[in-house]
Amino acid sequence: MRNPWAQTGNYRTSYEQDTTIFATYREIASVVALLVALLVLPQLLERSQVLTLNFILIYAIAVLGLNITTGYAGLISVGQAAFMGVGAYTVALTAPYLPFYLTIPLGAAVAAAFGAIVGIPSLRVKHLYLALATLAFQEIFVWTVGRMPALAQGASIPVEMRNFLGYEIGFRNHNHFWYYVILFTLVLMVIAWRNLLRGKYGRALVAVRDNDRAADAMGMDPGRTKLMAFALGALYAGVAGGLLAYFQRSVVIEEFTLAKSVGFLAMAIVGGLGTVVGSLLGPAFIEYLQLSMERFSEWIKGSQAIQQIIPPGVDVASALLPLSFGLVIVLFLMFEPRGLYNWWRLVRSYFRTWPFKY
Amino acid sequence: MQLLVDKVGLAFGGLRALSEVSLEVAQGELVSIIGPNGAGKTSLLNCISGFYHPDGGRITFEGHDLTRASPHQVTQYGIARAFQNIELFNGLTVLENLLLARHTFSRYNLLEAVLVYGPAMKVGVANRRVVEEVIDFMDLEPYRKALVGDLPYGVRKRVEVARALSLSPKLLLLDEPMAGMTLEEKEDMVRYILDIRAERGTTIILIEHDLGVVMDISDRVYVLDFGQVIAQGSPEEVSSNPRVQEAYVGVETP
Numbered sequence: 001m002r003n004p005w006a007q008t009g010n011y012r013t014s015y016e017q018d019t020t021i022f023a024t025y026r027e028i029a030s031v032v033a034l035l036v037a038l039l040v041l042p043q044l045l046e047r048s049q050v051l052t053l054n055f056i057l058i059y060a061i062a063v064l065g066l067n068i069t070t071g072y073a074g075l076i077s078v079g080q081a082a083f084m085g086v087g088a089y090t091v092a093l094t095a096p097y098l099p100f101y102l103t104i105p106l107g108a109a110v111a112a113a114f115g116a117i118v119g120i121p122s123l124r125v126k127h128l129y130l131a132l133a134t135l136a137f138q139e140i141f142v143w144t145v146g147r148m149p150a151l152a153q154g155a156s157i158p159v160e161m162r163n164f165l166g167y168e169i170g171f172r173n174h175n176h177f178w179y180y181v182i183l184f185t186l187v188l189m190v191i192a193w194r195n196l197l198r199g200k201y202g203r204a205l206v207a208v209r210d211n212d213r214a215a216d217a218m219g220m221d222p223g224r225t226k227l228m229a230f231a232l233g234a235l236y237a238g239v240a241g242g243l244l245a246y247f248q249r250s251v252v253i254e255e256f257t258l259a260k261s262v263g264f265l266a267m268a269i270v271g272g273l274g275t276v277v278g279s280l281l282g283p284a285f286i287e288y289l290q291l292s293m294e295r296f297s298e299w300i301k302g303s304q305a306i307q308q309i310i311p312p313g314v315d316v317a318s319a320l321l322p323l324s325f326g327l328v329i330v331l332f333l334m335f336e337p338r339g340l341y342n343w344w345r346l347v348r349s350y351f352r353t354w355p356f357k358y
Numbered sequence: 359m360q361l362l363v364d365k366v367g368l369a370f371g372g373l374r375a376l377s378e379v380s381l382e383v384a385q386g387e388l389v390s391i392i393g394p395n396g397a398g399k400t401s402l403l404n405c406i407s408g409f410y411h412p413d414g415g416r417i418t419f420e421g422h423d424l425t426r427a428s429p430h431q432v433t434q435y436g437i438a439r440a441f442q443n444i445e446l447f448n449g450l451t452v453l454e455n456l457l458l459a460r461h462t463f464s465r466y467n468l469l470e471a472v473l474v475y476g477p478a479m480k481v482g483v484a485n486r487r488v489v490e491e492v493i494d495f496m497d498l499e500p501y502r503k504a505l506v507g508d509l510p511y512g513v514r515k516r517v518e519v520a521r522a523l524s525l526s527p528k529l530l531l532l533d534e535p536m537a538g539m540t541l542e543e544k545e546d547m548v549r550y551i552l553d554i555r556a557e558r559g560t561t562i563i564l565i566e567h568d569l570g571v572v573m574d575i576s577d578r579v580y581v582l583d584f585g586q587v588i589a590q591g592s593p594e595e596v597s598s599n600p601r602v603q604e605a606y607v608g609v610e611t612p
Binding site: 015016018019191192195196199200201203204206207210211213214215216217218219220221222 | 407408409428429430433434438439441445446447448449450454457458459460461462464466468471472473474478479482483486487490521525
């Protein structure tokens with residue numbers, strides 16, 4: 001009798017079985033273990049650490065969306081933050097009247113509609129020119145919001161939610177409550193992502209990315225597929241934006257600028273394009289980088305010896321963040337274009353047959 | 359007649375690629391199109407499969423007008439095409455490449471795709487079964503999960519035909535499926551082509567430069583030269599036609 005826990009490959013014997021994601025008990029167990037760890041984690045952390053964690057998970061949802069548009073369909077989008085903003089502002093406007101489990105899907109739907117519209121240039125232009133079209137949307141979004149009195153001209157709009165089904169959400173448990181909401185949403189979005197992309201839709205997106213002429217000959221409409229890629233990517237961004245609005249208790253335009261869009265692209269690349277694991281690792285890595293750079297610049301400010309070297313009037317701290325950010329992206333593109341996902345893959349394949357070499 | 363090409367013309371600027379080309383193909387026939395380089399063979403195929411739209415004439419397939427149809431519409435009517443310069447998806451496995459071709463047969467929506475269990479699974483398994491039959495038919499079992507980009511040229515050509523076959527076509531357009539192959543690979547490919555017709559009753563239009571192959575397996579042959587049909591008929595009739603000999607080997611000047 002073979003031991004299913006010692007299984008190192010797959011024992012699939014039917015086409016139904018071959019459609020499943022996990023081949024071994026150990027793979028399922030590791031996912032369950034990860035989920036349990038994520039459920040317990042906030043209980044062991046301080047409020048400020050949960051705050052960082054929340055940002056990472058929200059960004060992970062947005063990056064998942066970007067991984068559909070850019071990772072799967074190969075359409076470079078530098079408007080992901082703007083789509084996130086569409087979701088957030090929809091939530092900000094509807095939150096006084098509707099509960100959050102309605103406003104967030106509504107925000108996602110509106111963002112998806114915007115995504116489909118912004119995707120229209122993709123029917124004609126490709127590559128960098130398309131990226132410019134999304135860049136234009138990003139800038140138009142920020143400009144428009146900044147001039148709309150209904151949206152407080154980009155200043156803070158409060159989004160209040162004080163209790164949920166009788167459960168009081170105050171200053172002390174705010175971060176923890178939203179952590180679980182965000183985690184639950186993220187899990188749902190990951191499952192949907194995986195299921196959607198392993199079927200015909202995922203194949204259509206890849207086909208259009210690799211060779212849209214051949215995709216056309218295979219009976220898929222490249223135009224519709226591209227629009228769908230944009231709409232789906234924006235949908236994920238909309239969900240992330242809605243969650244961000246509730247979690248931050250306000251919507252401000254600074255959260256949805258070009259810098260954020262580029263940041264999402266960086267997260268997707270550093271994590272590894274087109275993968276779930278990459279969508280989680282990328283945001284975690286970039287956020288951690290930001291945190292440690294902030295800590296590092298604090299240390300520089302406190303250190304007398306270094307302060308003497310630096311000429312007066314130069315603020316090293318504010319230069320460090322973009323510098324490290326750019327350096328990391330360049331290094332990843334040069335030495336590990338497949339991103340952190342590839343490291344994770346190597347480690348995993350090593351442990352598959354561990355402790356044996358082969 | 360299954361496919362009717364009626365006086366089709368196509369021009370690129372001042373260059374007439376096709377002028378008044380007419381073609382008739384009946385159900386189950388194996389028709390070859392031959393001609394010197396630049397005669398317009400691939401242009402004609404592009405017109406049929408919707409990549410080019412002719413500026414004159416009409417193309418109909420089983421009553422559907424193809425003259426203005428886009429490639430994916432043409433595919434949905436039951437016409438599949440294997441490209442001359444392999445246009446496979448190199449980053450995907452052979453299996454995925456073939457499953458891709460089942461796109462139009464996968465009738466489920468986004469929601470059903472997200473839910474997986476239900477229609478999406480049923481359709482997915484049915485597609486897999488069809489694709490596995492094609493894999494078996496084209497002897498691609500050893501390469502099922504190999505990336506297409508890693509495969510040798512001859513195998514990729516076979517995958518290209520297999521992918522077209524996965525569309526379960528009524529009419530198969532083969533654009534030089536044997537170009538650049540060794541003699542042995544050519545013999546295999548000819549066998550596949552004959553088997554496709556015999557077992558599936560698929561109508562086949564073949565473009566090929568190897569006249570030996572063409573004359574051996576075709577029911578009828580069309581000869582194109584400078585965008586015009588200069589001869590048509592059975593292989594014997596065509597090969598004895600003086601205009602064809604002139605186009606291929608030239609005329610002796612006294």
